Amino acid sequence: AKTKKSKASQAASTAAAPETPKLDKGELKAAIVRHLHCTLGTDENKANNHAWWKATCAAIQELVLEGLRKTQKSHYFNDTRAVHYFSAEFLMGRLLSNNMHNLNLFETANDALTELGISLTDVLEEEPDMALGNGGLGRLAACFIDSLATMEMPAIGYGIHYEHGLFRQEIKNGAQIERPDSWRDYGNPWEICRPESIQEVSLYGYVETKYGDNGRIQKEWHPGSIVKGVPWDIPVVGYGGKTVNVLRLWQSQSSGYFNWDVFNAGGYVDAQVENVQAETISKVLYPNDETEAGKELRLIQQYFFCACSLKDIIRRYKRAHGDDWSRFTDQVVIQLNDTHPAIAIPELMRILVDRAELDWDKAWQICTKTFAYTNHTLLPEALEKWPARMLEKILPRHLEIIYEINHRFMAEVEKKWPGDNAIKSKLSIIEESSEKMVRMGNLSVIGSFRVNGVAEIHSMLVKKNLFPEFDQLWPEKLTNVTNGITPRRWLKACNPALSALIDKKIGDQWPLNLSQLTELAVYADNKTFQKQFMKVKQDNKVALAQTIKELTGLTVNTDAIFDIQIKRLHEYKRQHLNLLHILALYRRLLENPSYDMHPRVFIFGAKAAPGYTLAKDIIFAINKVAEKINNDPRVNTKLQVVFLPNYRVSLAEKMIPAADVSEQISTAGKEASGTGNMKLALNGAVTVGTLDGANIEIAEEVGDDNIFIFGLTVDEVAELKRKGYSPDDYYYKNAEIKAILDWLETDYFTPGKPGALASVKHSLLSGGDPYLCLADFDSYSAAQEQVDAAYRDKTRWAKMAIMNTAMMGKFTSDRSIKDYVDRVWNLTACIVEN
Ligand code: F58
Numbered sequence: 001a002k003t004k005k006s007k008a009s010q011a012a013s014t015a016a017a018p019e020t021p022k023l024d025k026g027e028l029k030a031a032i033v034r035h036l037h038c039t040l041g042t043d044e045n046k047a048n049n050h051a052w053w054k055a056t057c058a059a060i061q062e063l064v065l066e067g068l069r070k071t072q073k074s075h076y077f078n079d080t081r082a083v084h085y086f087s088a089e090f091l092m093g094r095l096l097s098n099n100m101h102n103l104n105l106f107e108t109a110n111d112a113l114t115e116l117g118i119s120l121t122d123v124l125e126e127e128p129d130m131a132l133g134n135g136g137l138g139r140l141a142a143c144f145i146d147s148l149a150t151m152e153m154p155a156i157g158y159g160i161h162y163e164h165g166l167f168r169q170e171i172k173n174g175a176q177i178e179r180p181d182s183w184r185d186y187g188n189p190w191e192i193c194r195p196e197s198i199q200e201v202s203l204y205g206y207v208e209t210k211y212g213d214n215g216r217i218q219k220e221w222h223p224g225s226i227v228k229g230v231p232w233d234i235p236v237v238g239y240g241g242k243t244v245n246v247l248r249l250w251q252s253q254s255s256g257y258f259n260w261d262v263f264n265a266g267g268y269v270d271a272q273v274e275n276v277q278a279e280t281i282s283k284v285l286y287p288n289d290e291t292e293a294g295k296e297l298r299l300i301q302q303y304f305f306c307a308c309s310l311k312d313i314i315r316r317y318k319r320a321h322g323d324d325w326s327r328f329t330d331q332v333v334i335q336l337n338d339t340h341p342a343i344a345i346p347e348l349m350r351i352l353v354d355r356a357e358l359d360w361d362k363a364w365q366i367c368t369k370t371f372a373y374t375n376h377t378l379l380p381e382a383l384e385k386w387p388a389r390m391l392e393k394i395l396p397r398h399l400e401i402i403y404e405i406n407h408r409f410m411a412e413v414e415k416k417w418p419g420d421n422a423i424k425s426k427l428s429i430i431e432e433s434s435e436k437m438v439r440m441g442n443l444s445v446i447g448s449f450r451v452n453g454v455a456e457i458h459s460m461l462v463k464k465n466l467f468p469e470f471d472q473l474w475p476e477k478l479t480n481v482t483n484g485i486t487p488r489r490w491l492k493a494c495n496p497a498l499s500a501l502i503d504k505k506i507g508d509q510w511p512l513n514l515s516q517l518t519e520l521a522v523y524a525d526n527k528t529f530q531k532q533f534m535k536v537k538q539d540n541k542v543a544l545a546q547t548i549k550e551l552t553g554l555t556v557n558t559d560a561i562f563d564i565q566i567k568r569l570h571e572y573k574r575q576h577l578n579l580l581h582i583l584a585l586y587r588r589l590l591e592n593p594s595y596d597m598h599p600r601v602f603i604f605g606a607k608a609a610p611g612y613t614l615a616k617d618i619i620f621a622i623n624k625v626a627e628k629i630n631n632d633p634r635v636n637t638k639l640q641v642v643f644l645p646n647y648r649v650s651l652a653e654k655m656i657p658a659a660d661v662s663e664q665i666s667t668a669g670k671e672a673s674g675t676g677n678m679k680l681a682l683n684g685a686v687t688v689g690t691l692d693g694a695n696i697e698i699a700e701e702v703g704d705d706n707i708f709i710f711g712l713t714v715d716e717v718a719e720l721k722r723k724g725y726s727p728d729d730y731y732y733k734n735a736e737i738k739a740i741l742d743w744l745e746t747d748y749f750t751p752g753k754p755g756a757l758a759s760v761k762h763s764l765l766s767g768g769d770p771y772l773c774l775a776d777f778d779s780y781s782a783a784q785e786q787v788d789a790a791y792r793d794k795t796r797w798a799k800m801a802i803m804n805t806a807m808m809g810k811f812t813s814d815r816s817i818k819d820y821v822d823r824v825w826n827l828t829a830c831i832v833e834n
Contacts, residue, residue: 021105022063022241028105029112031059044116050186052118053096053126056109057189060099064190064235067244067832074832075154079320081330082154083825084313085145086344087337088302089138089285090159090247091166092130092234093489093649095190096123101493102150103241128183129648130234131165132249134289135568136675137376139649140454141337143675143813146486149238149245150512151817152829158309160301161191161232161249164284169607169646174623178287178610191232191249197315199229199308200255203300207397219354221397226257227278229308239488239511242832250308252281288609289568290382299343299386299394306344310351325356329369333825336373336448339384339440345371345447346401354397360404372824373444373451374481375462376672379572388436402438406430409446416473427469445470445477450824452481455673455694457714481820482697483673484813487514490679494653497536498683498805505529515809520802530798537660537684537801544658548603548642554630556640560599561791564655564680565663566647569606569615572670576618576760577773578602578663579625581781582641583740586625589635598788601640605647605655617759619643624749624757652676656683660801661787664689665780667771669714671695678811684801686790688783690776694811701807706800708790710783711776720775727765730774737777741765 023031035058036042042051075082100106110120133139141157148155167178204224212218229250236245255278281304286293313332321327336342345367352363377383391399406429417423429446431437445451445467453459459480463471471478492499492511502510506519523529541558548556565578582602588595604622608615626641644651662680664671664687671693681687681698689695690711699707712720731738741761743749750756764773791797809815821827 021108025108025112032056049122050126053123068235071244071832078830080154080830084334085157086341087141087159088340089133090141091133091138092142094127097493099237102237102239129650132162143486145236147813147817149236149243152243153827154830155245157247159249160282160305161251162285171645174620176616176619190234194231197231199311200226201307226255228253228255250305254278290379292384303343306341334371338376339444342440342444346398349401371448373448384440385437452479454483458672483675484811484816485675485678486813487511491682495657514812517806517809520806524799524802533802534798540657547654556601557599560601561660563661564603564659566605567676569608572771574665598791599638603642605644621757621760628749659685662687664695666692668692668717681804682808684805686800706803708783710779727769727774
């Protein structure tokens with residue numbers, strides 16, 4: 001593998017270790033029982049696990065809110081500069097276990113509930129996941145706000161209070177069925193409604209041009225309707241419990257306001273229909289991953305939460321600084337999590353120019369010192385564009401402002417590249433296609449002072465392929481901040497046995513300073529430690545086997561290699577490459593019953609976007625192949641396949657600690673970073689991966705001996721595509737590939753229904769195999785043989801697993817946040833006194 005060893009960045013925490021818990025067992029017990037009685041109106045004899053869960057949350061929330069009050073007071077009195085993390089998604093998962101860990105109350109709560117005759121494990125299972133996100137981007141936002149609070153940074157997350165988060169996935173006869181997610185049906189004990197901070201947001205209508213007293217042209221937007229934004233605050237408890245920040249999520253509500261002139265064609269009934277529509281704005285999260293919905297409601301969602309959040313920020317700023325805008329950029333920095341909140345740029349311009357009556361240049365200066373933008377993808381289908389017509393209808397004034405921003409920017413481009421119209425049309429915010437489109441990526445780069453990609457290679461490609469001219473124009477603007485994950489949730493809380501073992505070896509400060517894990521490396525060859533480490537893994541596998549049994553009815557072999565691929569289903573992530581290899585193993589075993597392989601259980605978890613047919617077909621194919629293999633006594637002692645339904649944060653927490661092998665097999669250049677790769681390696685899984693995203697940096701940290709790298713590199717992919725890639729070449733020249741693909745077209749896996757899995761084959765042949773599965777197949781298969789050999793050497797494998805845990809220090813989200821703080825946000829920690 002072409003990797004080099006680099007020094008792990010130092011972990012970054014300024015926070016102190018958690019103190020002694022604020023409550024002892026007796027006090028916590030009393031608080032839980034008090035809430036059972038006084039908040040829930042039940043008692044110890046009648047209460048079910050759900051009631052115990054709510055009572056425990058309420059008891060913990062008392063301490064959380066105390067921390068919140070102190071934090072807000074500190075931030076207010078110190079008039080702190082703060083980062084405002086704008087994200088359409090926050091994939092928080094469950095909060096009770098997390099909050100108890102961060103308050104150092106987990107053990108106490110366990111003991112308290114045990115004495116009450118209640119199992120904490122069962123109580124924790126009562127909590128619905130807060131699944132207000134699709135995947136990596138949403139979970140990254142959740143890890144980042146955890147780190148911000150832990151590092152005592154003044155920060156607030158802003159997003160949407162979706163009534164329904166990401167759909168619940170059921171598998172019926174092998175196929176994905178989507179069901180609504182109702183995470184709040186029985187109340188959410190963490191959120192606090194703040195009616196005193198309701199905001200109003202305008203939509204539709206028209207713009208009037210007026211002449212002010214000074215002869216200045218003034219624009220007035222006469223909106224067609226106004227919706228209310230109701231804020232719900234979720235406290236975000238830092239590790240150690242000192243700083244408690246807030247995640248503020250906006251719920252839409254009808255304001256009852258209608259401009260009857262605008263809606264003069266409608267009558268009372270039509271107007272009431274519009275009223276109902278106001279409430280649909282925050283109804284549901286769009287379940288897209290890496291494709292743009294392009295739907296009007298989605299644009300309205302984006303504008304809705306940005307406009308509410310900006311008003312909220314400005315209200316808070318004015319409370320301290322009145323109408324003096326000169327200090328705004330000292331106090332406020334806004335991070336745009338992808339282009340979803342990019343409409344905040346013209347919105348701030350509108351507020352400054354139309355409302356505060358600042359001149360354009362002054363306003364633009366403020367704006368471009370306020371925003372920074374993170375790019376999460378290079379896939380063209382995921383780059384947001386809005387029809388100008390749609391913007392004009394929903395946000396007429398914003399479209400005018402975007403045109404003005406673009407007009408002035410084009411003059412800059414003309415200065416740099418005189419007469420070069422090709423560059424102009426490439427950099428323009430407006431795409432002059434058959435339908436005029438507004439490119440939100442270009443708007444974000446132009447309106448921000450810093451733009452970052454999320455892993456070294458991704459940021460390099462952002463500079464080289466996506467925005468090369470912007471990089472020439474502003475050489476300092478484009479940069480990299482490699483993603484990270486919070487070790488509190490993704491090791492300490494989800495893998496208590498491994499955490500305890502690590503504590504014993506190196507002390508308990510690693511959750512705040514993950515680079516300390518390198519101290520484990522000296523034990524990588526130590527037989528006793530290897531035994532202890534692998535015993536933890538084995539116990540975690542037994543626990544996952546139990547979950548698999550409960551969810552699917554299947555009994556898996558816990559002596560087998562647990563080989564896990566968990567992520568959204570997408571062609572570029574290549575779950576179907578994994579499937580092809582499984583089929584190859586199956587075939588080899590049938591052709592040669594003594595085919596020598598260590599038993600392996602392949603485990604998948606993945607949701608497909610409901611409209612992404614091929615992704616759903618791949619899920620179906622995995623399930624049908626699994627059914628066949630698991631019921632085939634000729635092979636099922638060596639090979640098993642599991643598809644766990646409804647993959648989500650809480651299920652990830654059960655799967656990751658049990659993984660031996662981590663599948664990170666995207667086509668090189670396609671996965672911006674990946675974060676599941678970090679979680680799995682941190683828990684001692686060995687990666688089989690391509691040189692893509694953060695895999696490259698993981699390989700640098702763990703070293704070539706502790707990872708299985710395969711496949712084409714970014715350059716080789718480009719070269720192959722340039723020469724003209726033909727999957728047929730592989731199909732006709734490789735007998736194994738041909739046999740497997742042809743197999744998919746028979747009725748072997750779908751008795752009586754030949755062709756039921758044919759779409760997977762066709763995508764790889766006539767479909768052109770856009771993600772080069774066939775080109776990488778042999779290399780992947782060879783890497784898997786190396787995995788097999790390595791696993792059989794118990795000592796070697798234990799060492800590899802330990803080295804993975806030991807070398808993951810770089811990937812704490814504390815380090816990512818430190819990078820943002822130092823190189824983008826320029827923040828200082830605010831120590832909250834207890
Ligand atoms: C992911 N993007 C990247 N988008 O794919 C992954 O490589 C990266 O590690 C992660 O961001 C964090 O940087 C991602 O999750 C979405 O889910 C969008 C949701 C809205 C529609 C477009 C995709």
